[in-house]
Amino acid sequence: MAVIELTGVLKDYTTEAETLHVLKGIDLKIEAGEFVAIMGPSGSGKSTLMNILGCLDVPTDGVYRLAGSSVGELDDSALAGLRNRTLGFVFQGFNLMARSSLEDNVALPLVYAGVSRADRNQRARDMLAKVGLEGYARSLPNRISGGQQQRVAIARALVGQPAVVLADEPTGNLDSTTSAEIMKLFERLNREEGVTLIVVTHEQDIAAWAKRLVLLKDGLIQYDGPIPPEFRRNE
């Protein structure tokens, strides 16, 4: 059974002046263990789609099933539970807690999951080691590079062992070498740990790390299939 299943999803934004039809009918199925890149021109609705997938926003119409439950029928607290246990987020701007150590940052989802302190710290350290940051547990986010901060964010997204990790332009703030390292990390996590990944990007050489491409245009899926052979990873 698919982890993510969208059927006829619409999203409108209504302002005083007009109603914007941003998503105009999205049907999409993503199986566990997939690595999907979403591309499309600016304003095509990629972030809007990701917000819906992340249970941060609700569709105007259509059905979204995540890990078996129909998201539209859940209340606030159940949605928070889904975001906590079933989903992991990686943002373009890293979004770490500036005052907390890296370890505490990574452990934060576990705080909301009610995991005991000792357990939290252990899992956070293990996760930091997995993204190549052992020894940095007590550092503060402003003491490390952007690429390292994004690794911390990835560790935080993964610490709760979510079914799906969503990353909206995770390399948008990074140079191309660092971007490639982050994508390499994603690729390894997907291959070795079977993490389901959905990554939004503008770059072909980033998308080239994925196994499947979804191309959005004007709120509709224009292409859905394997990565075209002309996409080259920049290694």
Added chain:
Amino acid sequence: MIGPLIGEALRAMAANRMRSALTMLGMVIGVGAVIMMLAIGKGVEDSVRASIASMGSNLFMVVSGAPQSGGIRMGSGSAPTLTLDDAEALMDLPGVVAVAPSSPGGAQVVVGPTNWSTSVTGTTPGYFTVAEVKFGEGQPFDESDVRGATRVAVIGPSLAENLFGGDSPIGRTIRVNQSPFTVIGVTEPRGQSIDGRDQDDVVIIPVTTAQRQVFGTQVIGSVRFVQVKAEGPEVMERLQGDMETLLRDRHRIRVGQEDDFSVRNMTSIMNAAASTTAAMKLLLGAIASISLIVGGIGIMNIMLVSVTERTREIGIRMAIGARRRDVLWQFLLESIVLSLVGCLIGVLVGVGGARAVANATELKPVVTAGSVMLGFGVAAAIGVFFGFYPARRAASLQPIEALRYQ
């Protein structure tokens, strides 16, 4: 859940030290003021109560001279109009338990090389009944001492301490304005009288001896005032009329003529004083409470700013699984911690302030556990009350809106 959130709250406070300190200052001042004001109020109330208790109950004060508004007129120059005979006549009225005609004054008391300036009261044995004097040592003088104008004295405990140190003064001789007196009794501590005199630093001697040998200038047989103790509260009103009639008669004052004495019901004056101090205590507390509320508003203000500043952080937390109530608790705890820490410091400031007031002034502030608890409870309540609105505001943010906030 609460555990890590308290850590978060402390960290948030530490991140904005100056702001947290200023916010807490409001609570510090509020709680400090409440505790200090209540302590001062309680101190005044206690001393008034103690004076009332030391004065005895169901008491009249008959004073020489025309009635005046405000204060007891003493040593106004003219000779006192009341006499020892008046006092005896008052004693015969039904309902009177004891009378104490008194001539007060100051004197130098000398024992060996020690020289002490103190107040001297010449009176009759009735005084000990009227003022409900208890004896620590020895005994009072009696009617025969008054009749014979003997040189015996009862002294207060602090005077005894000053003159004799730890030794027993009984049987020792003191010189009061040159005349030698034998000490026959020491009273128990009685504290301040209602007009602020120290009743433990006194010499009490027979009125006759006082007039003849200590205060040479006074007219023999007349006294400044007579204290009268009644049987009970129910006879007070009738007795006041009876005493006025009796004295007008004895002083041959005709209808329409002004009295040359005044009769004061001390019980009602005392009750008025007691209720005045109670009201003062309440007023002090109320004024101090206002500063607590101002402190609370300060907390609310800062928490609102903090919520706005941290909108994005709230969005991130919600994205990684914080429920609305987690966010609510986070901010609520922050304001509770702010107000409790402020309160804790405020308690120290209040207690310290009360000490300082005790050292610097005559007031004797009393910090009670009740007032500290009250300050604490109110501060915690203010933390919750004024913290709730900002916290709820944070909790009701939409995750997507909060994440987009720049």
